[in-house]
Amino acid sequence: LNGSGTGTYNWSPSATLSCITCVSPVANPTVTTTYTLDVTNSCGTASDSILVTINALLSVSASSTNVSCFGMCDGSVTANPTGGLSPYSYLWNPGGITSQSILNLCSGTYTVTITDASGCNTNSTAIVTQPAMFSATATSSAVSCNAFCNGTATATPSGGTSPYTYSWNNGQISQTVAALCPDSYTVAITDNNGCNTSNTVSVSATLPIPITVTTTPTTCGSLNGTATANISGGGAVPPFNVLWNTGDTSMSISGRAAGIYRVNVKDGNGCFSFADALITNSNGPVVATNLVTDVSCFGLSNGAIDINITGSSPFTFSWSNGSTTEDISGLAYGPYEVVVSDASACSATKSVFVNQPFAPLSATTSAVNSSCPGANGSTSVSVSGGTAPYTYYWSSGVSAATASGLASGTYSITVTDSSGCSLSDMAAVSDSAGPVVITDTISAVDCGSTGLLVLNPQNASSIQSYQWNTGSTAQNLSGVTPGNYGVVITDTNGCKSALVVPVKPALPPLKPICLLTVDSLTQQNFMAWEKPLSSFISGFNIYRESSQNGLFQHVGFVPFSSPSSFYDSVSNPNDRWAKYRISMTDVCGMEGPLSLEHKTIHLAVLSPNLTTKTLVWDEYVGYTFTNYHIFRKNSSAAAWMLIDSVPAAVTSYSDTTFTFGDTLYYNVEVSFSGGCSNLSLKTPQPMKSNLNSSRSNIYRVGQDPTPVINTDVDKVTLVYPNPSNGLFTIDMTNNVSGYASLKVFNMLGEEVYEAPSLKGDRQTINLSKQPQGVYYLQISTSEKIITKKIVVE
Secondary structure: OOOOOOOEEEEEOOOOEOOOOOOOOOEOOOOOEEEEEEEEEOOEEEEEEEEEOOOOOOEEEEEEEOOOOOOOOOEEEEEEEEOOOOOOEEEEEOOOOOOOEEEEEOOEEEEEEEEOOOOOEEEEEEEEOOOOOOEEEEEEEOOOOOOOOOEEEEEEEEOOOOOOEEEEOOOOOOOEEEEEOOEEEEEEEEOOOOOEEEEEEEEOOOOOOOEEEEEEOEOOOOOOEEEEEEEOOOOOOOOOEEEEOOOOOOOEEEEEOOEEEEEEEEOOOOOEEEEEEEEOEOOOOEEEEEEEEOOOOOOOOOEEEEEEEEOOOOOEEEEOOOOOOOOEEEEOOEEEEEEEEOOOOOEEEEEEEEOOOOOOOEEEEEEEOEOOOOOOEEEEEEEEOOOOOOEEEEOOOOOOOEEEEEOOEEEEEEEEOOOOOEEEEEEEEOEOOOOOEEEOOOOOEOOOOOEEEOEEEOOHHHEEEEEEOOOOOOOOEEEEOOEEEEEEEEEOOOOEEEEEEEEOEOOOOOOOOOEEEEOOOOOOEEEEOOOOOOOOEEEEEEEEEOOOOOOEEEEEEEEOOOOOEEEEOOOOOOOOOOEEEEEEEEOOOOEOOOOOOEEOOOEEEEEEEOOEEEEEEOOOEOOOOOEEEEEEEEOOOOOOEEEEEEEOOOOEEEEOOOOOOOOEEEEEEEEOOOOOOHHHHOOOOOOOOOOOEEEOOOEEEOOOOOEEOOOOOOOOOEEEOOOEOOEEEEEOOOOOOOEEEEEEEOOOOOEEEEEOOOOOOEEEEEOOOOOOEEEEEEEEEOOOEEEEEEEEO
């Protein structure tokens, strides 16, 4: 306190003063106090007062917002001062930041020192925590049978913040998913903070029933070929239920013409498998494999088969993929069967397998950091799949698996295998003292959409620049599409960190088949499905199972603008069943997972005696149903008649109510509730109305009463040249007697040609006015119906 004037001083209150008569005493109040000074002299007494304010004690509390996801740097701290005299100054440690708050912090301990305007200071500490590392394990149970789809998979998250949401790449969204076929499945898990993790699990298949088939050839023009199925080893459990496509239920069949026969086997566990038996004419043409060109890159269709034929030309060819030429190309991995017929209508059969690399070409990159300053980092790549040896080319100019002497930055690598298959990837080299930068977890980008890449630097104020491989210099990158993105971040010291951020494409969802049936008009396999409401779907891929169990080959593509249905012109439902799966592709070129399989019903009829027709069929696979409905009609009646129904577990029926002497036709049907949606199916043109049932092939039993299967492998009648420009010669030498009529149908089942009465052993027909394409020639006699596929070029 400072007084002025002459006289005697008297300060009050005296309790907190060093001196009450001094001109300038020292006051030490503990609370705000008003001091009064009285100065007395000869003139009298003068008074004055002064207020001494005691400010509140300076204190500070530091608060924090925790990191949302493990490993990210999106936490924050804030200093909250009280007391003292403002304004305040702040100093955070570590980092040296002088603001009241700091954003984009990684987990850690942060201490702030605060100083007020009076020079008083104090400090406080805040802790930024993060959730436990967010990860997931995935477990699975194998399918009970090799061809079944009853596997399961379960995702178990660890860390993160519950509750969690799940998204599997087959479209299911529960923690445990079921009805899985043997395959790999990826689950993406999101926690309550929006953090993501993923894992992949494989649903394994059990060992298939090991079926080996032996055959003996038949003499051309005779029916003395045999085939025998043998089962040994593997996971097969007796007893075995055997069914050939001829209707026979024993392990062996005999009295057979040349052709391809299929045997189905179901074991005691209900597991199913099949094998094909190829019977050849002993005095027919000889087929030898000259050259097989395997698929060069996994998943491509550039294989080829070159065969040599010796025998009596001209030859006709019928391949399992529908080709009618001697040699075929543009082939995917898998088996291909061919039936070759010579000028005498004698046949040979052969199966040829086209291989591919065991796995797609795959690469994993790694890097060793460099010093700052310096150029002593390195990048490496590890390669698997494809066909070794591999060649390498780094963007740094190095042609080896490892590139060294590298400064910080991103480096691209191109790997090429010995077949010319290649892929590209990236690796990032950072300075060991470079800035710490974390990227937000990036979700897969849907077709037609774009994503956002967000960088979270630990000390944002120390960042000098960002440089993306796209040319952008922004901190965050928007409008990203699937691909690898590299970024180099430089701090104020000139040290750099580099990151490679992969953005994956989201796959189209699984698309189920609605139904699969044998079309009654065309006797071709017909399948239908419902279209999704999307403008980014380009179409649907169709896959049919080959002669190898579980191996599906691509057989067609249906554009999104077309009706959502498919006629398989190559299928022969009168000869054997077929299985199908479909997938969706989007306009970005990505293909979704394959659907669950659907399988047609194949019907055969045996005549054990004159009063009984024994119907046997293999089961439908695709949807749940309760009964098989059995239909029959005869040559004198136009309408089909439902003669009986049997439970879904029964696959045979004995008919004793038919009229002896009639030509009989049989058909087996299953139906399901709901059907397919006509609204989505009929765009852009109407579909057939019967879309709620699946029917078998139509089996005809003649008066003899010898059953006949309409099949392309029936080579008793020879049609040549095939393909042709429209002129075909039909040679019926050595055929059965009693030819009645000839008809030709196009792919829509429309009759385009008819010869109501055939005479002689040779007939010529002219289809040159018909459009190019595939047609079916049907010869009907009193004993049988023979169907031939012909091609007009």
